[in-house]
Amino acid sequence: MAIALSLLPVPAAAEDEPMPDHDDVTVEGVRQPYRGSFALREIPQAITTIDAGTLQENNILRLTDALDLNASVVRQNTLGGLWDSFAVRGFAGDENLPSGYLVNGFNAGRGFSGQRDVAGIERVEVLKGPAAAVLGRGEPGGSINLVTKQAELGRTFGSASLQYRSFDTVRAEGDANVALTGNLTARLIGYAESGDTFRDTVSQRRWGFLPSIGLGIGDNTRLIYDMEWTRTAVPFDRGIVVLNNDFRTVPRSRFLGEPGDGDTVARAFGHQLRLQHDFGSGWSLLLGASHRDTKLTGASSDAETATARQKLFVDGHTLSRQRRTRSYTSSHDVFRAELAGDFATGGLTHRVLIGGDVDYFDTDQYFTRFRGPVVTATTTDRQSYAIDIQNPVYGRWPAPAGVATTNRLDVQRTLGAYVQDQISLTDRLQVRVGGRVDSFLLRVDNRLLNTEGRRSRARVSPQAGVVYELAAPVSLYAAYGEGYRANIGTDARGNIFKPETSTSVEAGVKLVAFGGRLNGTLAVYQLDKANVLATDTVNPGFSVAIGKARSRGVELDVNGQxxxxxxxxxxxxxxxxxxxxxxxxxxxxxxISPGDPLINIPKHNANVQLARHWTFGGREALLGAGVQYVGERSGQTGTRFMLPAHTLARVFGEIDLTPETTLFASVSNLFDTQWYANSYSPVWVQPGAPRTATIGVRARF
Incomplete structure (x- = not known):
């Protein structure tokens, strides 16, 4: 059997081409964990890919903006712009921690590293539906997997870009793949960005270094090392206030914190090491380990959320604030192994995945807070640490000293094992069965109360699915899965939460057209969860249990050429x-009553985009436009406060100046729409950016 290996991830379109016979297998890239050798149409699950080309054409820089391209993913509160938070199919997980995502199949999105930059990302995979039986601790709505750009053996190439954006922001980015020897290649990726924002007094600085090293050990073995080293510095920003449902209470640019608080800084330093070996006859082994440290530190002045302490609700212009400081750290280790292969029994073909992983996650949180008294006729602005929302005077009061309200260490230890078998019963019918067993230990060391809580639990999560090829381009599928996720932390009284459990049912139809260049999925689903948490806005860093939740819906995704x-x-x-x-x-x-909508989840969400490639006098060019619609959604749990619907338009294009250089430009929010990204409460509403233009140049070698 001839096997050709490189370190280039498989292009998304190629995954929908028919699999070759096992007598002549060409593995075009490093196999992704948890996936096996399946074309997308064979998987009983809705999967959508956002590739690097789409990210580059739209000039998307952050993961949050990339996920806007898929309507099943919606924004959640981002801790003042300091972490990634999103919901898939209506479920967001723990709002007091960043949304978890996978990087090359590893749990790697937890911790306090700031919003993820898309530099170094080859593609974003939105893995929807009941996959917990293999993936483990993800949300039942789905998981996000980031496939990074990895060293390509034996090649030397690269690119560099420089761009200027509205609000005096400059960004430089570079990517160099250097073949050191025939079997050893280094890929060096980095970015740096600095400038203002549309928010008054708020500027930002970001940089990252994301190298990858690939080593070929013989013809069938590859060793891949990836590093992540990033830093983000930006003032903590809770957004604007909305009084009496008037979203023009203050301009969207008005900052209601204190510039003197300085930047909140988020840092990440992590490593991944992966070994892939192909045994032949369709069998391969993946071994991997990752370690990631993150840290977030800084101070902020945030609007008081308690009605009795908020002077704004008395006079309509004086905003009572809290003074807060944060020192959050996390350490995350993952070890995993997976064996994939196929064999026949009688007339049946089996494709199996057998794997296991160990996940250690520690998070240490120290939080202080000052809050003013209950508002009375004699309460002074200084006592409330107040600011006038119509005529803000920054630095009017000395920053008050807070007291520690959170000082705890959360420790999570999880051991999991899984098996999956997809059986071809006929040329058209495949059945998938599998399951995962997890054993976890959660320990909470509350230093303020001098107490320690523990909870341990084991659980089996089964899955089942069926795929039927109706015709060459069309397949039908259905799937069922169960899952669980340990709820980290305690409520404000020190009680450890029970694990979150879920069941998922999904059915759909998949279309592959034009030789795999166009892919589409229509899906219907229902998800049910128990032991769901929501943010405790009075006690920062804590959650409250809201019991059960349900999400059901319909999705349509089409992408390609x-x-x-x-x-x-x-x-x-x-x-x-x-x-x-x-x-x-x-x-x-x-x-909170049955039927109350979950926060920040619109009933209707859509994104449509077209782009045309042209050739002018031998020069390649592209021109595209897109529209995003986000419907009305709840802005506060258990109330009738709603964020209004919005529609955003964007245009983008590029043209080759020479064979090696390209001029590119984009305009987002073309019609300067007033919109709101997310909300915790009427005094914590994040406004969206106004019209933003970018122009830049990209060079290749």
Missing amino acids: LPGRVDVLLSYAYTDAEARSRVLDPNFSFQ
């Missing part, structure tokens, strides 16, 4: 996500 060199992206999601328990919020006394 039409004849005539026209790229198309269409994504629509109808999501009905709601609470299914009756709970009295212990802090605000808001009644």
